[in-house]
Amino acid sequence: MSVHVSSDDVGVPRAQAGPNPQHLLTTLLGEYLDSSDADLPSMAVVAMLGEFGISESSARAALSRLTRRGLIAVRGTGRPPVYHLTPRAIARHRSRMDHFLGFGARPPRWTGDWVTVSFSIPQSGQAPRHTVRKALGALGFARLYDSVWIRPGSDSGPVTQALHDILDDVDGSRWSVMHARFDQEAGPHGPAAAYDLAGLASAYEAFIARYAELRVAVRDGEVDATRALVARTSVMDSWRRFPDIDPDLPAHLLPAPWPRQAARDLMLEIHSALGSLAEARLVQVATPYWPDAASWITHFRASENSVSVPAGRDG
Structure with missing residues (x-):
């Protein structure tokens, strides 16, 4: 398995030339909405993505693509259209947030199989x-x-x-x-040879380097709500790749030192510290087009057992 994740790949949002609107919208909806009952006006989505430099035409194209994928649906026949997350999308988002925020929390149970x-x-x-x-x-x-x-x-x-x-x-x-x-599981002819662990380690190190200054700014209280939304979303959009490309091998098959824990600690610190600020900014941006935004917008956080829950809820 070749990971082939360069420092540019770890940067967020991902695209060859600027943010990927569909990918970014998926992250925003997964992070900040948790109900299929919420009516989401199209102009609110345009305003949300506008915070990331996404044009109105690109935002509407992203809405159309997510509709075709079944993650969102149009409610009613009014104009301009009003969208809602589908139950399938809610279940998927909850599962994925658990996966993203819980990944790396504890060593895998290893049987050698x-x-x-x-x-x-x-x-x-x-x-x-x-x-x-x-x-x-x-x-x-x-x-x-x-x-x-x-x-x-x-x-x-x-x-x-x-x-x-x-x-x-x-x-x-x-x-x-x-x-x-494997008779020689940890040796040069063992299973670790199938993985580009050096490339994966470099990806983790690039993630740490990319967001190290942001962590300092968070600790110093220098990140306001406007910056918090973009920064927090970018950190999660970067981190969410790792659970899909990291095979989560047992420690005895990994080179030392292995940088995943340091990367996870950085992600969780920023993600947790900026949650309320990012939520507040998203409400502020969406409310002119969506008066009920504050009733529906939330944010996910990692609980003590590493399972993500919407802030202010019991899970």
């Missing part, structure tokens, strides 16, 4: 080969050898189903799903 996939596809099967590799990557597998992929743990159900779906109708293809243990 690995799920191993080996497959063979005829040379003419470039398309299914690409599909298999993409599916394996999405399921957290890394390529140990050309057609041998591994992931920590013992749950093989999802990958078995994925391979059935992709390869059952591909003539000449063969595949196996196995449970394995």
Whole structure:
């Protein structure tokens, strides 16, 4: 598995030339709304994204894309349109916030088990080969050898189903799903060789360097509400990549020192300290177009057990 995350990739918002409106809007909705009952006017969304330099046309395009994806829906037939988060989106956001804020909180329970996939596809099967590799990557597998992929743990159900779906109708293809243990797990021929851990460590270090000055400013009380919204959203938008690219290997397979804890501590400090200020700024920006904004806008925080909950709620 090659992580290939440069310092530029860690920067937020992500795009080749400026913020990615759809990605940014997903982060904002996930961080600051927690009810499908809230009526969200389109102009309020335009104003929110305007804080990040997103144009009105790009904001409306982001709304359309999220509507097509089923994360938001139009309520009624009025003009201008009013949107709401779908129940599916609320469930997804809560789950993802738990994932983002809880990631790295405690070492994984380690049994030494690995799920191993080996497959063979005829040379003419470039398309299914690409599909298999993409599916394996999405399921957290890394390529140990050309057609041998591994992931920590013992749950093989999802990958078995994925391979059935992709390869059952591909003539000449063969595949196996196995449970394995490595005789020399921590050695140079062990599973860590499948991962670009040096690249991942560099990504964590770039994250720390990017936000070190912001942490100092937060500690010194120099971040006002206007800056807090953009800064806090940027930190989360940067951090949220790591749970998806970090395989969360046990400590004995990681190079020392491993920078994830330092990066997580920085993220949590900024995220927690700026939550109320960012929420206040979002309410201020949205209220001219959404009079009920203060009744619906909240912010997620990490609780003592590392599960995210909306601020002011019991979870």
